Amino acid sequence: MDDKSALIPVILSGGAGTRLWPVSRRAHPKPFMRLASGQTLAETTVERASRVASQGVTLTVTGRDYYFLTRDLYQQGAPETEHHFLLEPEGRNTAPAIAAAALWVESRFGEDACLLVQPADHLVRNVAAFEQAVTKAHALASEGWLTCLGIQPTHPETGFGYIRAGSAIEDRGLSIEAFVEKPDLETARRYVESGQYLWNAGMFCLRARTLLDAMAEHAPDILAGVRETWQASSTDQEPLELDSVRFARVRADSIDFAIMEKARKRAVVPVDCGWSDIGSWQAISELYETDALGNRVQGEGVLVDSRNTFVQGEKRLVAAVGVDNLVIVDTGDAVLVASRERAQEVKAVVDELTRQDHESAVFHRTVHRPWGRYTVLEDADDCKVKRLVVRPGGVLSLQRHEHRSEHWTVVGGTASVRVGDEEFDLGAGQTVQIPVGSLHRLENRGQVPVEIIEVQTGSYFGEDDIERLEDIYGRA
């Protein structure tokens, strides 16, 4: 093992997570889901990644829409680590994302540095076991092996791809004989019984140079497209936004298909680390202890003579009478009731909602913004009411609206407000009116969040009636 090779965790954070609707949505995907611990998956992932980050640096590949919230969550999950971001203008699957990450790592830490690639939205309960496996994988990667972490299967799962392992590579891992597609149940049973198969969890340890060489051999068009994108991007900016025109032309493909299935020097490190891809409500429910009747209740639930039922609520009460084997998930604007075994088919609901162009396929009532977040309390023909929470240091864009007046009542913190040419501070219980067409800006110069109830009056309340004149987040 080359003790000097750097290890840079690369977190891939995309994906709509439609199987966890109504909590996971396009504008609020799975990494942002909060677990029973109170942490989001993004936080636990970055915390885990930071423990093995040899240079105190992580790199995350994600979309612009997710950047600000991800950065904030990382600040919670791993405040001591330096977090860098590559922003994809659109998702092109994992091969282009990892290729771009390899270019980034190579440019910062040299071609011998290794990438530890992992998805942002998986759960690892035994972090020590994970770290031990990473140490082995890092050693293999440093020697030029394209290395996977392979999960010891606990049951004949038909939802994952499998890795068939071969002979041992010293005490560090096994060679890979083949990657195999999602099997049917009988095949999966055979795989598990054989002891020769591991789950492919999308976690890789790859030396930058090895990966780029393998791409040049097996997917030269993808590598060329990503290099072209790289050259057209401002690669010294933070976050680094990949050039949208070039990146859109790159062929979308997974790292598995593009490289791993074709490459020669491949290794797998088996690991039993309490891993879950949290791919369905069924999987979420299994994170909780059951009561005597097999029920699990997160939030406020009253269950009468009901069994094997998982309830996840937010603010509202969920009551069940005489039901069995259900998943009930309640959010501010939608409730899902599904048979446990069929819970992963919630994707069909999202497809239907997408077809209807239904807001609940994409947005929650709470929407995150670079400056904080807002929650829609009322959305009617004659008004819209929101609660705004502006983080310390948060600044809304200097803006105006053509079709609505706004009325702010501060309920917490001290808001620094500009309306027209006037600037002043407002504390709890104070109000201000912003007439149609008035330039205005809201800022939190204090140490605690500013909380505001905003009442919009007028004739049209769409988010597109915002003319931004200045914005510190680059949205003007």
Next chain:
Amino acid sequence: MDDKSALIPVILSGGAGTRLWPVSRRAHPKPFMRLASGQTLAETTVERASRVASQGVTLTVTGRDYYFLTRDLYQQGAPETEHHFLLEPEGRNTAPAIAAAALWVESRFGEDACLLVQPADHLVRNVAAFEQAVTKAHALASEGWLTCLGIQPTHPETGFGYIRAGSAIEDRGLSIEAFVEKPDLETARRYVESGQYLWNAGMFCLRARTLLDAMAEHAPDILAGVRETWQASSTDQEPLELDSVRFARVRADSIDFAIMEKARKRAVVPVDCGWSDIGSWQAISELYETDALGNRVQGEGVLVDSRNTFVQGEKRLVAAVGVDNLVIVDTGDAVLVASRERAQEVKAVVDELTRQDHESAVFHRTVHRPWGRYTVLEDADDCKVKRLVVRPGGVLSLQRHEHRSEHWTVVGGTASVRVGDEEFDLGAGQTVQIPVGSLHRLENRGQVPVEIIEVQTGSYFGEDDIERLEDIYGRA
């Protein structure tokens, strides 16, 4: 038949309707439930009653909390009829309520006038058949028969009492042999097959004098207690509030037990009028047509591979995946998921919520007031936000609050406002602040509803922090 005897519909409107939670609640019981037609049960009941009201008058016995909303709904359902109200300080079951109604009818229309008693929360789909039966029952009552309307049973129901009919009384009805308790299923089957039994639906036609005589004979204590209450009450006021001290002492009993089961000259008029007591979500669901898979959806629902499932939503989306035979009822603050067959056991949920002193056992997020209604949009530690709707002519009490400031933004109509000693009008988009301790009043002198978003700031937002100095509805 005495063609001249008056017929006064008497509507009994009490009861918590816990079997229809979460829509029906103590503060918003079953008569206020809105059906698919858009009408409430209270409206359809008063409309039906008004068609047979010989004097253009109805009398409703209800509680003070339900008075204003009931009166408003009656104005919608039967605007041409004169509606009178007897307000019970507490429910004492049907015998005292009907006795008080008989005293009222006797005092206004003489002892020969007849009462047509019916619950406020039953459904009659064939009103013509109902009217024909009422004509017959009225004739019998005028001749001194204590008369029931008996529903032709459609199935062996175990949830109702039955009436065993005897010989015919000319072509107008049948004598009653016995009232029998709710049977078990086998007995119910026998009853239905025999053709001799009818459902007791709590609908009676009774001459005032006959009823009072029967009470004097069979329940003299109840009659004496109600007469004493009557004498202690201001019986010329409208609404007529029964004296609370005396009425509380009256023995609670049903008219069935107290009189009908014991009296001699009893008749029943069989009727097949599409009656339902709407006693469960199962019964509600049967009011709707099913789709090809047996599903019924009121509101916004997306059902994937689900069968025999009833969905009733309000503003939120309800999604179901792979479920069968469920009732899903969604309201602003609670959702019920129940097995269809077990839906009536929702009472157990209400019992548990009552035990927990949970608000959702009693109140909805929308609360009706004499002046209109409000809906709670946000109820947090630092603020409370409501939408107020003030009807034309509605006047909130002159009031002040010790612990909160209020901030009103008018979003519709013209509000006449008093704050301190100042009075002024506000139109859409205008705002006013009401500091802690300031006297204030809100009034709608216009022709359209006044709609206001109220933001409360301060430290305590309970409904008991209202000091009322004047109130046109007698609440000061």
